[in-house]
Amino acid sequence: MIAIDPSISSHTLHAILEEVFGYAQFRGPQQAIVEHVANGGDALVLMPTGGGKSLCYQIPAIARQRAGLGVALVISPLIALMHDQVGALHEAGVSAEFLNSTLSGEEAYQIEQRLLRGDITCLYAAPERVTNPRFLALLDSLYERNQLSLFAIDEAHCVSQWGHDFRPEYRALTVLHERYVGVPRMALTATADDLTRADIVERLQLQDAEAFVSSFDRPNIRYTIVEKREAVQQLLRFIEREHEGDAGIVYCQSRKKVEDVAQTLVDAGIRALPYHAGLDSKVRQVHQNRFLREEGIVMVATIAFGMGIDKPDVRFVAHLDMPKNIEGYYQETGRAGRDGLPAYAWMGYGLQDVVNQRRMIDESPAGEEFKQALRGKLDALLGLAEATDCRRVRLLAYFGEQLGDGPGYRCQNCDNCLNPPDIWDGTDAARKLLSTIYRIQQSSGMSFGAGHVMDILRGKTTEKVTQHGHTALSTFGLGAEFTEIQLRGVLRQLIAMGAVAVDAEAFNTLRLTEQSRAVLRGEVQVQLRESVSTPASRNKSKRPGAGSAVVKAPIALDGEGLVRYAALKAWRAEVAREHNLPAYVIFHDATLAAIAKRAPQTLDDLQGISGIGAKKLEAYAQEVLRVVNQG
Numbered sequence: 001m002i003a004i005d006p007s008i009s010s011h012t013l014h015a016i017l018e019e020v021f022g023y024a025q026f027r028g029p030q031q032a033i034v035e036h037v038a039n040g041g042d043a044l045v046l047m048p049t050g051g052g053k054s055l056c057y058q059i060p061a062i063a064r065q066r067a068g069l070g071v072a073l074v075i076s077p078l079i080a081l082m083h084d085q086v087g088a089l090h091e092a093g094v095s096a097e098f099l100n101s102t103l104s105g106e107e108a109y110q111i112e113q114r115l116l117r118g119d120i121t122c123l124y125a126a127p128e129r130v131t132n133p134r135f136l137a138l139l140d141s142l143y144e145r146n147q148l149s150l151f152a153i154d155e156a157h158c159v160s161q162w163g164h165d166f167r168p169e170y171r172a173l174t175v176l177h178e179r180y181v182g183v184p185r186m187a188l189t190a191t192a193d194d195l196t197r198a199d200i201v202e203r204l205q206l207q208d209a210e211a212f213v214s215s216f217d218r219p220n221i222r223y224t225i226v227e228k229r230e231a232v233q234q235l236l237r238f239i240e241r242e243h244e245g246d247a248g249i250v251y252c253q254s255r256k257k258v259e260d261v262a263q264t265l266v267d268a269g270i271r272a273l274p275y276h277a278g279l280d281s282k283v284r285q286v287h288q289n290r291f292l293r294e295e296g297i298v299m300v301a302t303i304a305f306g307m308g309i310d311k312p313d314v315r316f317v318a319h320l321d322m323p324k325n326i327e328g329y330y331q332e333t334g335r336a337g338r339d340g341l342p343a344y345a346w347m348g349y350g351l352q353d354v355v356n357q358r359r360m361i362d363e364s365p366a367g368e369e370f371k372q373a374l375r376g377k378l379d380a381l382l383g384l385a386e387a388t389d390c391r392r393v394r395l396l397a398y399f400g401e402q403l404g405d406g407p408g409y410r411c412q413n414c415d416n417c418l419n420p421p422d423i424w425d426g427t428d429a430a431r432k433l434l435s436t437i438y439r440i441q442q443s444s445g446m447s448f449g450a451g452h453v454m455d456i457l458r459g460k461t462t463e464k465v466t467q468h469g470h471t472a473l474s475t476f477g478l479g480a481e482f483t484e485i486q487l488r489g490v491l492r493q494l495i496a497m498g499a500v501a502v503d504a505e506a507f508n509t510l511r512l513t514e515q516s517r518a519v520l521r522g523e524v525q526v527q528l529r530e531s532v533s534t535p536a537s538r539n540k541s542k543r544p545g546a547g548s549a550v551v552k553a554p555i556a557l558d559g560e561g562l563v564r565y566a567a568l569k570a571w572r573a574e575v576a577r578e579h580n581l582p583a584y585v586i587f588h589d590a591t592l593a594a595i596a597k598r599a600p601q602t603l604d605d606l607q608g609i610s611g612i613g614a615k616k617l618e619a620y621a622q623e624v625l626r627v628v629n630q631g
């Protein structure tokens with residue numbers, strides 16, 4: 001049975017935005033999306049992290065519930081985060097619950113009863129629920145009475161093997177539209193290149209859904225990619241210089257490295273915690289909770305950490321190892337600065353990263369076609385790392401978006417735009433390197449690693465060079481003018497472009513490939529950024545206000561304002577602890593700062609501050625006024 005949907009006006013939807021969430025305006029395409037979905041349309045929503053996807057289904061859910069259409073089912077893969085997601089809705093006065101394996105039988109039963117009574121607006125469930133007969137029976141019963149208002153499939157890229165979080169359970173979600181014909185469905189994700197997007201549409205059968213593709217630009221994030229020397233020390237300097245006392249995430253590839261780096265940071269006085277799949281699940285949960293609930297924690301993690309982390313005030317995301325592809329990089333870096341305030345994405349990158357990633361693809365048991373796709377994705381990321389022009393332009397181009405007015409555009413918020421690198425032509429060095437590899441191979445029938453090849457070219461009479469008689473090679477000393485750093489850069493590019501292969505089975509020795517020829521013949525240009533020998537020491541003096549004893553506010557506040565802000569934060573921490581929720585779920589920093597600035601004396605003075613909806617006003621206004629006036 002399908003009832004004709006009542007039409008829900010844009011006025012109604014805007015009223016919910018203001019009343020429930022305390023926001024004055026929809027952001028970007030939110031309005032078009034909520035209008036479409038609230039009135040029964042299917043939708044595919046591609047929006048960057050921090051773009052505001054949650055409201056895109058929460059507002060239609062509230063509007064449709066109020067129109068008598070029942071409950072919205074939100075599919076989310078993140079059982080560990082459902083508690084906080086639901087808690088945030090409770091704070092806003094929305095009736096929400098979750099059904100997952102953490103509930104007792106009795107708790108689940110109570111929720112089912114409330115669902116059947118029509119008491120719930122948003123129900124969160126993990127995808128594996130939809131293959132559970134008992135759950136389907138529950139949905140059947142709601143459907144028969146027209147009480148299933150909407151299906152929202154969050155993190156929809158999990159349905160695709162091209163996404164980096166493939167979850168086979170997502171494939172079963174086709175049951176939703178097959179069994180519950182006519183219930184509007186929306187799929188939401190922050191990561192989808194063309195391949196992934198096509199896969200989502202096909203797998204979830206959203207061919208007829210309207211696609212809402214936002215700009216993927218995150219203007220408040222500053223992208224920086226540095227050449228690795230002593231990566232951990234570089235990271236440490238970066239944190240000390242730019243992010244003292246800030247919350248951040250550091251991604252590493254291996255569990256061991258996660259442990260080591262976390263320890264190094266702790267030894268340097270940074271509040272760092274490790275997170276990886278090898279830790280006991282209880283420890284992981286504790287660390288995640290501390291990251292969400294305490295201030296200024298740096299999480300050192302493998303990519304096992306982060307999906308669905310909606311902490312808005314993560315001030316930096318650092319990569320100590322290169323991710324597999326741009327989607328991964330963009331998703332991970334996107335966790336910085338969801339609150340729209342300035343944030344940093346920092347990556348260290350080196351020859352070894354290129355070698356490792358290539359090797360992982362080569363050695364994977366996947367079919368050749370799949371490997372080819374993976375290589376293409378890796379190449380795009382290598383291109384980004386080696387780029388000498390605007391990083392943001394490159395990133396967005398990867399997602400099919402053009403930024404600015406063509407070549408030469410500068411975003412003024414990435415390393416290359418802020419400090420344009422000097423470029424040198426490495427074509428000659430590249431040819432000399434390749435012919436050295438060729439001549440070694442020819443003379444001795446053996447392959448050698450990067451260090452030895454560079455030594456020969458630079459004319460170093462090391463023991464190994466002499467021992468193998470390599471001083472006699474015609475390229476010996478032919479590249480004496482190049483520094484090792486320069487040659488490393490050239491080699492990295494040659495490996496990245498496939499003109500040199502690294503044999504992992506044989507001590508990482510170097511070989512020529514099909515593609516070497518074009519470079520040797522001078523048909524391919526090799527452009528490189530000039531390596532700076534010391535990282536730019538901008539901002540050396542500590543930021544005013546940095547350090548744990550002093551409060552940092554997201555907007556400019558005078559002395560008294562800062563005192564009020566600190567008092568409000570202390571009050572918020574208490575409330576958050578009582579409610580067992582992260583502090584930002586009560587109020588964002590930006591909301592507290594706006595209150596501190598305005599120094600409200602009456603309820604009226606609180607009106608119009610972003611982030612204070614009706615329920616929060618009712619629940620907290622008196623307390624807030626008291627704290628402000630005591631402060």
Ligand code: ADP
Binds near residue numbers: 024049050052610
């Ligand atoms: P996403 O899921 O797309 O990463 P969220 O839904 O978590 O993003 O939203 C990111 C942040 O932006 C949240 O803190 C949310 O409260 C805030 N936000 C969303 N929409 C608006 C809006 N229209 N006005 C102000 N803040 C908003």
Ligand code: ZN
Binds near residue numbers: 392415
């Ligand atoms: Zn730029």
